[in-house]
Amino acid sequence: MDFFKELQARGLVHQSTDEKLGAWLAAKPRTVYAGFDPTADSLHVGSLLGLIVLRRFQQAGHRPIAVVGGATGMIGDPSGKSAERNLLTREQLEANVAGIASQMRRFLDFEPGPASAALLNNFDWTGGWSYLEFLRDIGKNFPVNVMLQKDSVKSRLGRGDADNSAGMSYTEFSYMLLQAYDFVHLAQTESCELQAGGSDQWGNITAGIDLARRMHAQQLYGMTWPLLTKSDGTKMGKTESGAIWLDPQRTSPYEFYQYWVNVDDADVGGCLRMLTELPLEEIVSLDAQRAENAAERLSQKRLAESLTRLVHGEEGVAVAQRATAVFFGGAEVEGLDDRVLGQLFADVPAGECPLSTLSGEGLPIVEALIAAGLAKSKAEARRTVEQGGAYINNRRVEGLERTLTPADLASESVTVLRSGRKRYALLRFC
RNA sequence: GGUGGGUUACCGAAGCGGUCAAACGGGUCUGACUGUAAAUCAGAUGGCUCUGCCUUCGCAGGUUCGAAUCCUGCACCCACCA
Numbered sequence A: 001m002d003f004f005k006e007l008q009a010r011g012l013v014h015q016s017t018d019e020k021l022g023a024w025l026a027a028k029p030r031t032v033y034a035g036f037d038p039t040a041d042s043l044h045v046g047s048l049l050g051l052i053v054l055r056r057f058q059q060a061g062h063r064p065i066a067v068v069g070g071a072t073g074m075i076g077d078p079s080g081k082s083a084e085r086n087l088l089t090r091e092q093l094e095a096n097v098a099g100i101a102s103q104m105r106r107f108l109d110f111e112p113g114p115a116s117a118a119l120l121n122n123f124d125w126t127g128g129w130s131y132l133e134f135l136r137d138i139g140k141n142f143p144v145n146v147m148l149q150k151d152s153v154k155s156r157l158g159r160g161d162a163d164n165s166a167g168m169s170y171t172e173f174s175y176m177l178l179q180a181y182d183f184v185h186l187a188q189t190e191s192c193e194l195q196a197g198g199s200d201q202w203g204n205i206t207a208g209i210d211l212a213r214r215m216h217a218q219q220l221y222g223m224t225w226p227l228l229t230k231s232d233g234t235k236m237g238k239t240e241s242g243a244i245w246l247d248p249q250r251t252s253p254y255e256f257y258q259y260w261v262n263v264d265d266a267d268v269g270g271c272l273r274m275l276t277e278l279p280l281e282e283i284v285s286l287d288a289q290r291a292e293n294a295a296e297r298l299s300q301k302r303l304a305e306s307l308t309r310l311v312h313g314e315e316g317v318a319v320a321q322r323a324t325a326v327f328f329g330g331a332e333v334e335g336l337d338d339r340v341l342g343q344l345f346a347d348v349p350a351g352e353c354p355l356s357t358l359s360g361e362g363l364p365i366v367e368a369l370i371a372a373g374l375a376k377s378k379a380e381a382r383r384t385v386e387q388g389g390a391y392i393n394n395r396r397v398e399g400l401e402r403t404l405t406p407a408d409l410a411s412e413s414v415t416v417l418r419s420g421r422k423r424y425a426l427l428r429f430c
Numbered sequence B: 001g002g003u004g005g006g007u008u009a010c011c012g013a014a015g016c017g018g019u020c021a022a023a024c025g026g027g028u029c030u031g032a033c034u035g036u037a038a039a040u041c042a043g044a045u046g047g048c049u050c051u052g053c054c055u056u057c058g059c060a061g062g063u064u065c066g067a068a069u070c071c072u073g074c075a076c077c078c079a080c081c082a
Helices: A005-010 A020-027 A047-057 A090-106 A129-138 A144-149 A151-157 A174-192 A199-216 A254-263 A265-277 A279-290 A298-329 A338-342 A365-371 A378-386
Strands: A031-036 A063-068 A118-121 A193-196 A220-223 A350-353 A390-392 A413-421 A423-429
Touching: A005 A020, A005 A047, A020 A220, A031 A047, A031 A174, A047 A063, A047 A118, A047 A129, A047 A193, A047 A220, A047 A265, A063 A090, A063 A174, A090 A118, A118 A174, A151 A199, A174 A199, A193 A199, A199 A220, A254 A298, A265 A279, A265 A298, A279 A298, A298 A338, A338 A413, A350 A365, A365 A378, A365 A413, A378 A390
Parallel strands: A031 A063, A031 A193, A063 A118, A193 A220, A350 A423
Antiparallel strands: A390 A413, A413 A423
């Protein structure tokens, strides 16, 4: 199966400008680019797909360019947005671009070579334009009636519907000119003839293709991948507590792993195809296995493992899986050292207590639950214990008279407390 | 501006002088079940030095042995009339 057919088989091709894109790609190594939004100093699951697509291109021998929108980020892409965006300051953008750049190294190979990846910032070639120059050289090539036909514009100007009457500023309206010019610039300077993006980028991509034709009579190509959505229509990569980030400081490897383990049965097949590099045959057999025995959730585990390895490395997988065994498999939490325990329970809140409280009679369980933040009052703590919902180091507390003593330390100085099924907290004695 | 109705615990909503820490529903929490799901079932749901005590029913006073319940004033909300 050739590269482009594989992309299609995995559901990664939503639209493309040319029927023969597959043959064009097969003919010789090409250069492809995709843009990334620098709205934060870390990428999140929403941008994961773009990285993975570029990675696939690189593995197939093509040369990937990741463009961070240092310039376009200052404007704000209206595509898929219902309201005007907040503008970022120059300083924020620079910090964000730096953060994103370091994360990309996990996905793309930047070592010198024929298919060496590049990371470019469009501010470098856009920042120097004067307004008059830009209007003369670029703006002149954009018929407004064509611009008005773009979905990203139409949806915002939609008259009547209260929801869509948000309108848009001239600034956002101009966004597509900048992105269109990016493509033309990359075609000129990097021989980049293909732009890939999420399906919401289609209008911006074709704007670039049109511009190249007008300015240089050059034929460029574009393709989009489908937006990663769940079967209920909502976006992938969001939880109640916010986005899933690639930065381990923002989203721990455990939390990241858990997100994928919990993907719905209906969505996991698509995720495996689009996001992982597992061979299609294996994914097909996982589909069959899932139909047979959904409860085992082998697909989800393979998905979680594969993505966690890609984003957080082998050590990230190990910590995430071990933490999972503790949280959901009732695994032992004794005899660990502070460092390992701290890693496993990275997402868990912690409280502190003086070491002296453990000696003598020990620390009453009710006090301990409050100190760890698992109960707001003694009555609540007592209730939890009486209902059988309190656990010390994963072992149920049998009575209110239970106290914590040095024997209950899971590591040098920490005891693991739990309320109910999955509310954990650490109590550190110092 | 006038007249009437309202303001109850996380939310909605009963209660109209003692048996009210306050019915009921939702939410939340705990347990059982389970696929770390959904549904379902059971229990809990102001605080404490806990067979008792303390603080809560818009706010401030008052009547009474005793008030969330009656009276007065104030604040906010709703309805109808101007």
